[in-house]
Amino acid sequence: MKLLAVTACPTGIAHTYMAAEALEQAAADAGHEMIVETQGSAGSDPFPADALAAADAIILAADVEVRDKERFAHLPTVHSGVKKAISGADDLIAQAVAAAEERAAAPAGTVAAPRAPELQTKVSAGMGAGARIRGWLMTGVSYVIPFVAAGGLLIALGFALGGYQISDAPPVTEQFSWTSQVSWAALLFQLGALAFGFLVPVLGGFIAYAIADRPALVPGFVGGMVAVKVGAGFLGGLVAGLLAGGVVYAMKKWKAPKAVAGIMPVLVLPLFGTLIVGAIMFVVVGAPLAAATSGLTNWLNSLSGGNALLLGAILGLMMAFDMGGPVNKAAYAFAVAGLSTGSGTALLIMAAVMAAGMTPPLALALATVLRKKLFSEVERENGRAAWLLGASFITEGAIPFAAADPLRVIPSIMAGSAVAGSLSMAFGSTLRAPHGGIFVLPLIGNPWGYLVAIIAGTLVSTALVIALKTLGRRKAAAITDTAVAAASPSSTARTAAARV
Structure with missing residues (x-):
């Protein structure tokens, strides 16, 4: 059969391409043709018309809304998350083949013809409410991450060149010297601050887009800007996006007169959607959300001692639990949301989250070096790649190991990440850049303590993985010996047989 697939994860980096590779391999093994469109951070190459x-x-x-789904309206469709495609590609191929065979056996005239592209909601009727909300939120987060990475790194570089006082520098449009290090530091900081200023509007805009498509973009962006204006921050962006998407989705249900239908997507829906969402954000929910954001900031600033260590451990557990999945992204989004407040504790949290996210791939890479016999040849190959993935803060590098042996690998890496997160908080390491791994080490406050936290977490996970795998192998060997002994004659029987 000729099969197609689209893969997409919130970050558009690791899961997207690992799922594509798994599906291509599973299809080839089953004797089918497969073309995969990866909707990743580098964009995508749409399927040819033929x-x-x-x-x-x-x-x-996909864990986010697939772009331009109307292209596939005529095809039997199988839905899943990217992790299912990585660990269960064979099953998805089988489901797709079964769906195609069922479509082929359907009576003539019951198969829908291809439809022309049209604006439609991105709400999938077959999904549960929780899955739909998560998909909407992850779509917004996926578009925010490039702004976070670019803006955060520019701000961090500005501080590295000009010190923390660079935030008080005059605008570079008024004062800039091509030969002055301080001027370049100010330029980097101000560019980063501008990029960071888009976080909340982009979040709101693309959550709304995931719910009700392009007509909801303007209400979502404006609602996000209102959230910034009233001080509602990241939380306000989430609410604005959901509100804008819901309002526009409801308005699209209205059967407009023919004279108005043509301008509904480009004028009526954006205009009235923006008016409704803006009014609600300004007058109704803005103040409560601003108070909640202020409370979160104050709580973060109040954390110290054991509370900070506990928070670091919890975030570490979350980062390692599903290695780039929804729980991991929730911890990362919490760190980024705090980072946008600029509080001192938020910088500690961002550092702890990155340290905890780097530890799992590094630990498994080290384990494949120390005890090669405990891992398959494929796992040893993945271990070589995991060094770079871990150093780059790509937690997904641990997925192949967890998929092969989840009951031993996942608890081990969670323990190590908890240690790394707690120690990073204990050492007072700070981070203004939301990504970069070991490559932004010069931008980290107390870098030596930070390295100690990562190394300690890596060693803990490595030791646990090796211990649990060794114990598992011994138990398997003991069970095999017992089975062999039970199946063979007893020593007494063998002695009697010898005498006869």
């Missing part, structure tokens, strides 16, 4: 026309079925393996 591939869409010839396809028998499609697999949508």
